[in-house]
Amino acid sequence: MAPEQSKKIIASNRRARHDYEILDVYEAGLMLTGTEVKSLRAGRATLTEGYAMINSGEVWLYGVHIPEYVLGTWTNHEPRRVRKLLLHRKEIAKLERATAEGGLTIVPLSLYFRDGKAKVEVALARGRRTYDKRHELARRDAQREVERALRRRR
Numbered sequence: 001m002a003p004e005q006s007k008k009i010i011a012s013n014r015r016a017r018h019d020y021e022i023l024d025v026y027e028a029g030l031m032l033t034g035t036e037v038k039s040l041r042a043g044r045a046t047l048t049e050g051y052a053m054i055n056s057g058e059v060w061l062y063g064v065h066i067p068e069y070v071l072g073t074w075t076n077h078e079p080r081r082v083r084k085l086l087l088h089r090k091e092i093a094k095l096e097r098a099t100a101e102g103g104l105t106i107v108p109l110s111l112y113f114r115d116g117k118a119k120v121e122v123a124l125a126r127g128r129r130t131y132d133k134r135h136e137l138a139r140r141d142a143q144r145e146v147e148r149a150l151r152r153r154r
Contacts, residue, residue: 005115010040012110013047018133020107020125026095028059029086030111030118033077035069040118042069045111052085052106052122054096059085061120064108085120098124 016022032040039045046065053060061083068076087095098104109121128136 007112007114009110009112010043011045011047013050013108015048016107016109016123016125018136019128020105020123021128021132022109022123022125023104024098024124025109026087026091026122026124027114028120028122030061030120031084031086032066032118033075035072035075036066036077037118038072039066039069039077040111040113047108047111050108052108054092054099054106057089057092057096059087059092059095059106059122061085061108061122064111064120085122095124103127 044067050064051062053062063080064083065079066077067079095106099106104124104126106122107125109123111118111120113119
């Protein structure tokens with residue numbers, strides 16, 4: 001029997017799904033220090049300004065805010081430090097090819113613990129223009145109205 005996988009979500013980037021068209025999603029591990037893990041276990045993190053870049057074959061996460069651990073001492077971490085993402089080499093190569101062609105970026109979608117290990121869900125995304133956002137909102141509203149009508153009919 002396979003062990004049960006528990007997933008405790010710490011932070012999610014709902015804004016990314018609005019601002020970007022999500023093309024592909026990957027789960028990556030995070031290299032963290034001890035006080036960062038303790039701060040995450042307290043449920044404190046912000047992904048809104050986060051993005052990832054590939055430098056010399058490694059993926060780095062920028063702009064993610066993990067606040068200092070309240071009970072930490074001089075060993076506390078920098079809240080907005082650059083963190084390394086742990087991905088398979090094939091996944092990194094695929095991301096590198098996709099971002100090199102232009103117009104695509106890597107954004108974090110959610111930060112969570114899976115079986116005691118901190119993971120981040122990153123997505124290969126294309127930015128949406130304002131009219132695309134309005135079109136997407138109108139499409140969702142229309143879909144919601146259809147579902148309401150079907151429920152009323154039953």
